[in-house]
Amino acid sequence: MRRRGDDRPALLVVDDEPSIAEPLSDYLEGRGFAVSCAGDAAEARAMLAAETFDLAVIDIMMPGEDGLSLTRWVRATSELPVILLTARGEPMDRIIGLEMGADDYLPKPFEPRELLARIRTVLRRAEGGRSEGGSYAFAGFVLHAEERRLLDADGAEVPLTGGEFALLVALLDAAPRVVDRDRLLTATQGREAHAFDRSVDNQISRLRRKIEPDPRTPSIIKTHRGGGYALAAKAVRR
Incomplete structure (x- = not known):
């Protein structure tokens, strides 16, 4: 929870196990964060509706x-960055979580230092998206980098997660060149790709x-042999 006069990044930890949530809260508090804990999704919903957080x-x-259900609700109601904790690193949980809009994931058990690094990376990426200037026009869309807003041809906003924004900017910056999966994963999640990591x-x-227009036959983002992607539409930076 962001308290008046407290400029520390505000985190919400949602975990039903006090033996994990409480030590993790103490650890993150000691690294410069303001941390609140929720024991279940209902409590988290109430806290997110009443307070402002920088990451969950x-x-x-x-x-x-x-x-997963809570993440779907968070993504439908806000752009709050989300890191998921997945039991035993189940691959299907990771895939579904990313499809629902999570920005990153970490399998249990985990080292608090690794979670700390992931939190800092996601926050840095979100802040970078807000601070970069200029805009891009492509395929009838306009991406305002400073505001981190994507508008369609009718001027309606297309909601983007932090990871989607970073991914789109990386493709726009490189257009029309191909960007390999390793570079895209570094741009979106701040880490190198593993052979079977399909998050990108x-x-x-x-x-x-x-x-x-038709995601089944994409015309804007093209897949290239060897694991890369490229923006096929003409992109103009303003």
Whole structure:
């Protein structure tokens, strides 16, 4: 929760296990964050509706409403960055979470230092999206980088997650050149790709559903042999 006069980044940790949430809260507080904890999705919803946070760390496996459902609600109601905690690193949980708009994921058990690094990367990416100037025009869309807003041909806003925004900017900056998956993963999640890491492909699919006339036969973002992607539409930076 962001308190008056407190300029620390505000985090919400959503986990039903006090043995995890409380030590994690203490650890993150000691690294310069203001941390609030919610024990379930209902409590998290109430806190998110009443207070302002910079990022949420959400455990997938919770009694009642699970973390995937909560993430879907967060993404439908805000642009709040989300990092998911996944039990045993189940690949399907990771894929579904990213498809629902999570910005990153971390399998349990995890090192607090790794979560700290992920939090800082996601926050830095979100802040970078707000601070970069200029805009891009492509395929009837206009991306305002400073405001992190994508507008369609009718002027309606197309909601983007932090990861989708970073992905689109990376493709726009490189257009019409091909950007390989390693570079895209570094741009969107601040880490190198692993051979079976499909998170970039999932983000591309989600972004295509938002901007392509027909996502099944994409004409704006093209897939290239060897694992790369390129913006096929003409892009103009203003």
